Amino acid sequence: MPDIKITPLGAGQDVGRSCILLSMGGKNIMLDCGMHMGYNDERRFPDFSYIVPEGPITSQIDCVIISHFHLDHCGALPYMSEMVGYTGPIYMTHPTKAIAPILLEDMRKVAVERKGESNFFTSQMIKDCIKKVTAVTLHQSVMVDNELEIKAYYAGHVLGAAMFWIRVGSQSVVYTGDYNMTPDRHLGAAWIDKCRPDLLITESTYATTIRDSKRCRERDFLKKVHECVEKGGKVLIPVFALGRAQELCILLETYWERMNLKYPVYFALGLTEKANNYYKMFITWTNQKIRKTFVQRNMFDFKHIKPFDKSYIDNPGAMVVFATPGMLHAGLSLNIFKKWAPYEQNMVIMPGFCVQGTVGHKILNGAKKVEFENRQVVEVKMAVEYMSFSAHADAKGIMQLIQYCEPKNVLLVHGEAQKMEFLKDKIEKEFKINCYMPANGETCTINTPTKIPIDVSLRLLKAEAVRYNAQPPDPKRRRVVNGILCVRDNRLSLLDIDEMCDEIGINRHIIRFTSTVRFEDAGPSVKTAEKLKTLLSEKLEGWTITISEANISVESVLIKVEGDEDNTKNIYVSWTNQDEDLGSYILGLLQSMVQ
Amino acid sequence: MKLYCLSNDAAKPCFVLSFKELLIMLDCGLSAHSVLNFLPLPPVPSTRLASLPNYTPPHLNDPLLEGELKECCGRVFVDSIPEFCPPLDKVVDFSQLDVILISNYTCMMALPFITEDTGFKGQVYATEPTLQIGRFYLEELAEWVSGGAGGAGGAGAARRWKELLHVLPAPLALAARPRSWRRLFSAAALSRALARVRVVGYDERVDVYGALDATAVSSGFCLGSANWVLRSAHEKVAYVSGSSTLTTHPRPINQAALRGADVLILAALTQTPAHNPDHMLGDLCVHATVTLRAGGSVLCPVYPSGVLYDLLECLSAHLDTAGLAGVPLYVVSPVADSSLAYSNILAEWVSVGKQARVYLPEEPFPHAALVRAGRLKHARSLHDDAFSADFRQPCVVFCGHPSLRFGAAVHLVELWASNPAHAIIFTEPDFPYLDALAPFQPLAMKAFHCPIDTSLNYSQANKLVRELRPRELALPEQYAAAPGGAAPRPHIAADVPTVLLRRGAARALGARRSMARATLSGALAARVAPRDVRAGLRAAPLQAALRVRDRRVSLDVAPPAAPGAPRPQAPRLDCSAPDVDALVHALGREGMPDARVERSADGCILHLPRHDTLVHVERHATHVFCQGDAAVRQALRRAITSCLPHV
Numbered sequence A: 001m002p003d004i005k006i007t008p009l010g011a012g013q014d015v016g017r018s019c020i021l022l023s024m025g026g027k028n029i030m031l032d033c034g035m036h037m038g039y040n041d042e043r044r045f046p047d048f049s050y051i052v053p054e055g056p057i058t059s060q061i062d063c064v065i066i067s068h069f070h071l072d073h074c075g076a077l078p079y080m081s082e083m084v085g086y087t088g089p090i091y092m093t094h095p096t097k098a099i100a101p102i103l104l105e106d107m108r109k110v111a112v113e114r115k116g117e118s119n120f121f122t123s124q125m126i127k128d129c130i131k132k133v134t135a136v137t138l139h140q141s142v143m144v145d146n147e148l149e150i151k152a153y154y155a156g157h158v159l160g161a162a163m164f165w166i167r168v169g170s171q172s173v174v175y176t177g178d179y180n181m182t183p184d185r186h187l188g189a190a191w192i193d194k195c196r197p198d199l200l201i202t203e204s205t206y207a208t209t210i211r212d213s214k215r216c217r218e219r220d221f222l223k224k225v226h227e228c229v230e231k232g233g234k235v236l237i238p239v240f241a242l243g244r245a246q247e248l249c250i251l252l253e254t255y256w257e258r259m260n261l262k263y264p265v266y267f268a269l270g271l272t273e274k275a276n277n278y279y280k281m282f283i284t285w286t287n288q289k290i291r292k293t294f295v296q297r298n299m300f301d302f303k304h305i306k307p308f309d310k311s312y313i314d315n316p317g318a319m320v321v322f323a324t325p326g327m328l329h330a331g332l333s334l335n336i337f338k339k340w341a342p343y344e345q346n347m348v349i350m351p352g353f354c355v356q357g358t359v360g361h362k363i364l365n366g367a368k369k370v371e372f373e374n375r376q377v378v379e380v381k382m383a384v385e386y387m388s389f390s391a392h393a394d395a396k397g398i399m400q401l402i403q404y405c406e407p408k409n410v411l412l413v414h415g416e417a418q419k420m421e422f423l424k425d426k427i428e429k430e431f432k433i434n435c436y437m438p439a440n441g442e443t444c445t446i447n448t449p450t451k452i453p454i455d456v457s458l459r460l461l462k463a464e465a466v467r468y469n470a471q472p473p474d475p476k477r478r479r480v481v482n483g484i485l486c487v488r489d490n491r492l493s494l495l496d497i498d499e500m501c502d503e504i505g506i507n508r509h510i511i512r513f514t515s516t517v518r519f520e521d522a523g524p525s526v527k528t529a530e531k532l533k534t535l536l537s538e539k540l541e542g543w544t545i546t547i548s549e550a551n552i553s554v555e556s557v558l559i560k561v562e563g564d565e566d567n568t569k570n571i572y573v574s575w576t577n578q579d580e581d582l583g584s585y586i587l588g589l590l591q592s593m594v595q
Numbered sequence B: 001m002k003l004y005c006l007s008n009d010a011a012k013p014c015f016v017l018s019f020k021e022l023l024i025m026l027d028c029g030l031s032a033h034s035v036l037n038f039l040p041l042p043p044v045p046s047t048r049l050a051s052l053p054n055y056t057p058p059h060l061n062d063p064l065l066e067g068e069l070k071e072c073c074g075r076v077f078v079d080s081i082p083e084f085c086p087p088l089d090k091v092v093d094f095s096q097l098d099v100i101l102i103s104n105y106t107c108m109m110a111l112p113f114i115t116e117d118t119g120f121k122g123q124v125y126a127t128e129p130t131l132q133i134g135r136f137y138l139e140e141l142a143e144w145v146s147g148g149a150g151g152a153g154g155a156g157a158a159r160r161w162k163e164l165l166h167v168l169p170a171p172l173a174l175a176a177r178p179r180s181w182r183r184l185f186s187a188a189a190l191s192r193a194l195a196r197v198r199v200v201g202y203d204e205r206v207d208v209y210g211a212l213d214a215t216a217v218s219s220g221f222c223l224g225s226a227n228w229v230l231r232s233a234h235e236k237v238a239y240v241s242g243s244s245t246l247t248t249h250p251r252p253i254n255q256a257a258l259r260g261a262d263v264l265i266l267a268a269l270t271q272t273p274a275h276n277p278d279h280m281l282g283d284l285c286v287h288a289t290v291t292l293r294a295g296g297s298v299l300c301p302v303y304p305s306g307v308l309y310d311l312l313e314c315l316s317a318h319l320d321t322a323g324l325a326g327v328p329l330y331v332v333s334p335v336a337d338s339s340l341a342y343s344n345i346l347a348e349w350v351s352v353g354k355q356a357r358v359y360l361p362e363e364p365f366p367h368a369a370l371v372r373a374g375r376l377k378h379a380r381s382l383h384d385d386a387f388s389a390d391f392r393q394p395c396v397v398f399c400g401h402p403s404l405r406f407g408a409a410v411h412l413v414e415l416w417a418s419n420p421a422h423a424i425i426f427t428e429p430d431f432p433y434l435d436a437l438a439p440f441q442p443l444a445m446k447a448f449h450c451p452i453d454t455s456l457n458y459s460q461a462n463k464l465v466r467e468l469r470p471r472e473l474a475l476p477e478q479y480a481a482a483p484g485g486a487a488p489r490p491h492i493a494a495d496v497p498t499v500l501l502r503r504g505a506a507r508a509l510g511a512r513r514s515m516a517r518a519t520l521s522g523a524l525a526a527r528v529a530p531r532d533v534r535a536g537l538r539a540a541p542l543q544a545a546l547r548v549r550d551r552r553v554s555l556d557v558a559p560p561a562a563p564g565a566p567r568p569q570a571p572r573l574d575c576s577a578p579d580v581d582a583l584v585h586a587l588g589r590e591g592m593p594d595a596r597v598e599r600s601a602d603g604c605i606l607h608l609p610r611h612d613t614l615v616h617v618e619r620h621a622t623h624v625f626c627q628g629d630a631a632v633r634q635a636l637r638r639a640i641t642s643c644l645p646h647v
């Protein structure tokens, strides 16, 4: 039994950063290469020394696959390729390849320029890294080498997000990355076919949540924003530049239009226009509705949403500001937060998950005071709202995906241990398959059945089919083939015995047994033969019995009736050595009939 | 494997391949040459066309022919709604087709003829750009053909002339099987047909009923254009249709995927082998510049996608350098806006150079920027208010249809024909330009022929075939060397067995299969211990449980037989006769020491009187005659088996 081995270097029972090692059929694949946003030291990158304590890493990894552009999935990629020295192939979709470098650069600036960190990758390193990326399209079957094949499926989590199917020989694995099973305002739902992988590695961010209906959440969000600005408050919505931001913009834009509101709405990033351009270019990755109408109206041209300028922070009066980054861990969103937090008419809406260690995580857990590096303490009087807009599959969605692709095993990553435990139980009960949830650094081994390719003689299969179809249909009936297995140059084939003899140029030596049974039965031999045939048909279900005059045959067994009209008949039963079971059974039948 | 050819037009192919008990249609091209025999359908009534004289064949008085034919400058045209020549429907029953694979949008225009009202139940596969741009082509065609105003002989279809070909003048007299020509399908049939298409990506393996995989691979000809590779466990068929090895805007051709096929089917080579597309593009720019400088306008009758994008890119750049940056460019088509917008969201289907622009992010094609700058304008029709208000001359107008039998181009030629300052430049290779112009004679405006066909020419195709090394090659007969006596023509010459096809013909291809691919479970494999039969070959008898699911065969450990009834056993391969002395010895061990041996020329007979048994040993058979005692028989079996060499 060949094994599949999985070791999470990140995302094992946590949501911090995804980086999972997969080994099967002698190939090692890295699934995502994310960065932990909660740390400022070396802990933010995966521990590559786990793979190889010293020396080049390239020979240990056959390829790296990046599921989507979020930094917790691709943030460590330039570090790995430019600083650790990985030179092997890297795969991601076209939109991911287009957008990831922008987010990486954005993060780099925050880390190096604002926080003054050294030993971080440079702009040039990001560019060099992305140059090495092979972009793939959906459903394209990509041969990484002669044995390793990968294929991307639509994941619906952000623009360009993909799940990957990975095959080596007869073994296959699906890695979901982050995915979403319900279509939203700009993306479609994740989709996969019934590919029956040996293992499904799925995220489980919302393992225990059954999210309330999308529409309710949207209404709730709009109501809260509206109430706050009506009272003259300022609403801060920390987002990542691409992804959820576009969906929330579409939502606010249509609401402002419908309600005829005049409060200013800002998107605080030079990237806005550029970001929206990416959505225009890759509109084939958005949902049906946007794709259908894009010629008439581009959903990403906003009328009410204007670019933000830093000087607006201190402007009096109501406003809504979208600012990056999304977890309030650095940058502009954090600056605005510091200014607005002490006033209770203001509000911050966290539209996504926040990892531990970030300000977002602290205030969501009810912190009323936040302390910063420079001992600055900010009082949090503003309203803090959490609205789950992150496009992750909920428990129902995860179960749905399992149903779609019918895996033989499931492995949970990118979630919290307790919640995983609950989902693991549910999956094992409902689907009767094994479910695993290794922690970081822990290796999980999964046995898979071997399947060896073999060529089967069509003559053999056709003969079997004739026999099978001659019988009344019965779904429980077992089908059996008999042949000679040949092994040549490590290639297997199953041949009919005569084909085999032809093939190797030998004549078969056939051994035949013949016995005689005496039977008192008046009348012509043909009549006797017919009686025998009736008897045999009753007893030999599933066999083809043919009769011609006084000769009956079943496979190689021949039965011949001889004798005069009114006399005792001689019944000869003859069969080849191979059909000994059948021959002796028939002989036994006839002998007991005679007595 | 068998291949049927259903199209007469090698550039608009339609084949049906029967392969692994499946019927697979490769492309469904619609030949439109037939429309040249008809009078143009002007989008607005034309007094000139309406007043063309009737034509009556000499010495014929047939009232049924009345009004069907008109004459213009010595040439006779049918005054009726134009008809097309769909693929032959007599050879293959379309209701039996399992799959239709489409290579590019120029080769799918007959789809509704195949799939609608024929009982078709199969699947249709095409890439996303093929489906979308194909839709533009078809919708435009349907709208042009149904939107004609007056001129043509009303609602009634002219039919009588088809019975009287023998008395009509050329070229009408040479029309090929006009009785099989059909009017274009309805818009409803068209949208039903397109709704059937399933979209695939390049290099996506499509499972076809479990029997084989079909993969579309880039062919480099136009956006989304594909060659198809069909693969079963033992055979590979490559269908190469509309391919290009030139560098233009689409993704380059993927040759590696086509290598080493058992059968290579080659179709849709260039229609203008004597014209180099690069030179033609250069000529076009020059003719346009000269015409515009002299105050004339330029008409390019084109399809709404494809080379149009290259024309816009090159011509606008050329005019800029020629100091004609102020000349407006117009694209007139019911699908102009969609086509121009759509081309700019196909980042994954364009060349690497164009793709690099998307990463910036900028549109891959410059025409979006030309539209924003107001340099390029597009309109649904010539009568759009916004368009007519804005129309300035001199200008360049791109509009359909390249046959000049329907569409806005008909009106513009009518309008400009008498002015020698204007020019019409033909770029689409589908129609002979003089035939296209015939119903507009006499013509004062200049006409230039600059056909741009980026499909493989013969030397490129020959080179490709050499590189791909197929075992067998199949071609439309038009691509073979001219028959003896005829003038030589460019052709495909390959040193592999070549099968030629003509419309209506069926040819057997490839070797017969004898094996099917299956999987063997590890558990079963572990139970068999093959023995050496000879150097490099090991063998063992094998009994296996057979499972067939979605046509996929798998072999696993057979469950134990139900008690009672016997079941077939795995065969034993006994290679030669038992050694008789050894056999006598073995019988002794089994408690039968009394064997008498009689030797003869053929072999020998062993006599076991106490057990009433005879054993005939010959070279290829051993025959045991014994009585019904099972214990005795088993002992005999053991003895014989022990001295037989076997697998």
Ligand SMILES: [Zn+2]
Pocket: A068, A070, A073, A157, A178
């Ligand atoms: Zn994500």
